[in-house]
Amino acid sequence: MGVIELLGNTTLSSLCIDRPKPIWPFEGKQQSICSRGNRGLQTSISIMASSTVPAAAVNEKDDGEQLECLSKVSGDSFIRSHLRKLKPYQPILPFEVLSAQLGRKPEDIVKLDANENPYGPPPEVFEALGAMKFPYIYPDPESRRLRAALAEDSGLGSEYILAGCGADELIDLIMRCVLDPGDKIVDCPPTFTMYEFDAAVNGAFVVKVPRNSDFSLDVERIVQVVEQEKPKCIFLTSPNNPDGSIIGDDTLLKILDLPILVVLDEAYIEFSGIESKMQWVKKHENLIVLRTFSKRAGLAGLRVGYGAFPLSIIEYLWRAKQPYNVSVAAEVSACAALRNSAYLEKVKVALVQERERLFKLLKEVPFLNPFPSYSNFILCEVASGMDAKKLKEDLAKMGVMIRHYNNKELSGYVRVSVGKPEQTDALMKCLKCLS
Numbered sequence: 192m193g194v195i196e197l198l199g200n201t202t203l204s205s206l207c208i209d210r211p212k213p214i215w216p217f218e219g220k221q222q223s224i225c226s227r228g229n230r231g232l233q234t235s236i237s238i239m240a241s242s243t244v245p246a247a248a249v250n251e252k253d254d255g256e257q258l259e260c261l262s263k264v265s266g267d268s269f270i271r272s273h274l275r276k277l278k279p280y281q282p283i284l285p286f287e288v289l290s291a292q293l294g295r296k297p298e299d300i301v302k303l304d305a306n307e308n309p310y311g312p313p314p315e316v317f318e319a320l321g322a323m324k325f326p327y328i329y330p331d332p333e334s335r336r337l338r339a340a341l342a343e344d345s346g347l348g349s350e351y352i353l354a355g356c357g358a359d360e361l362i363d364l365i366m367r368c369v370l371d372p373g374d375k376i377v378d379c380p381p382t383f384t385m386y387e388f389d390a391a392v393n394g395a396f397v398v399k400v401p402r403n404s405d406f407s408l409d410v411e412r413i414v415q416v417v418e419q420e421k422p423k424c425i426f427l428t429s430p431n432n433p434d435g436s437i438i439g440d441d442t443l444l445k446i447l448d449l450p451i452l453v454v455l456d457e458a459y460i461e462f463s464g465i466e467s468k469m470q471w472v473k474k475h476e477n478l479i480v481l482r483t484f485s486k487r488a489g490l491a492g493l494r495v496g497y498g499a500f501p502l503s504i505i506e507y508l509w510r511a512k513q514p515y516n517v518s519v520a521a522e523v524s525a526c527a528a529l530r531n532s533a534y535l536e537k538v539k540v541a542l543v544q545e546r547e548r549l550f551k552l553l554k555e556v557p558f559l560n561p562f563p564s565y566s567n568f569i570l571c572e573v574a575s576g577m578d579a580k581k582l583k584e585d586l587a588k589m590g591v592m593i594r595h596y597n598n599k600e601l602s603g604y605v606r607v608s609v610g611k612p613e614q615t616d617a618l619m620k621c622l623k624c625l626s
């Protein structure tokens with residue numbers, strides 16, 4: 192059974208109430224709120240209808256009293272009600288923090304916790320960054336050079352492509368364009384947690400359809416949920432983070448037949464050996480495909496991702512996106528990376544080979560059950576009485592970072608990113624010490 196989770200306390204009835212609300216002077220200080228008195232009131236349909244801001248109190252008192260009244264208002268009362276209930280996103284420990292804690296150089300930390308590309312970008316990227324002529328000029332809002340390069344790289348016309356500050360930005364942008372408060376999305380956990388997080392930020396409900404025990408999608412249940420709950424969109428990940436499984440064409444086509452917008456996240460597609468579905472957006476009006484330079488080109492720190500969209504959808508993303516979402520540095524880096532496709536291919540082959548070696552080695556560890564992966568990471572069940580969280584902590588003390596999860600479904604698992612051969616060797620040495 193999928194679980195409908197109400198993220199935040201926004202309810203449908205709280206979304207459509209006609210009620211006067213203060214116009215908050217976003218440009219101003221607290222004094223300017225007080226000095227406006229009654230002029231700061233208008234009638235509107237608002238999702239802030241359930242706000243605890245004391246509009247009536249502001250309305251009735253004179254300016255001096257209002258100032259006193261507002262000074263007692265706690266800052267969080269200005270925050271949208273559904274956001275006040277938001278669980279914070281749990282960021283990973285920055286590796287430089289761990290290296291400082293351990294008294295080691297950052298480069299001596301074996302960082303296998305965030306699926307970055309340990310080879311980094313091709314040398315052309317460093318040259319392009321050093322040769323940047325106009326960092327003081329705003330970037331091209333349409334990222335024309337990058338989109339032209341991506342069109343060549345993907346074979347899809349640049350009019351179908353939009354770039355973003357990482358795929359992360361595009362996930363949020365899609366939700367901002369598609370979801371009205373109270374709309375539903377389908378999420379298939381365990382998967383990338385940003386879908387659930389961004390849905391909560393955008394005031395949407397999350398209908399969860401958990402994956403089968405082999406991490407494949409429960410398609411029957413997805414069909415049922417689409418019929419019953421009428422969600423607006425579904426987020427699918429292939430290969431899926433954290434287990435590395437892929438979605439077959441038949442399954443994808445079945446879901447594309449449903450009356451739902453399908454966002455297919457291909458952040459790790461390069462490691463899978465299967466073709467990207469970017470071209471499919473020409474045939475399927477309800478498909479969006481997301482990609483990133485973070486994994487493929489070792490540019491996670493520069494934040495650049497892209498998506499392929501049907502023309503009927505992309506138009507609205509253009510209207511809603513921040514004009515300068517892709518920085519000058521990000522655009523020149525991504526273009527430079529694409530110019531050295533031989534390097535990108537070499538690094539991909541090295542990571543795929545290392546994944547196979549790592550998988551065999553992890554299989555020999557008595558307390559780990561690794562899952563086969565089509566990506567640049569391997570999920571492992573932690574068995575034989577070993578505690579997954581403690582394993583992660585013990586490895587961190589030895590300078591090896593892997594990912595552990597706080598959520599219930601994955602609390603007994605760890606995920607290990609594929610690194611360079613010497614990083615695999617260091618990990619195995621530490622695991623031996625813990626055996």
Ligand SMILES: Cc1ncc(COP(=O)(O)O)c(C=O)c1O
Nearest residue numbers: 357358359383432458483485496
């Ligand atoms: C499935 C998935 N999608 C998207 C992203 C984020 O990509 P980006 O770095 O381009 O924001 C990640 C990052 O780990 C991911 O695992």
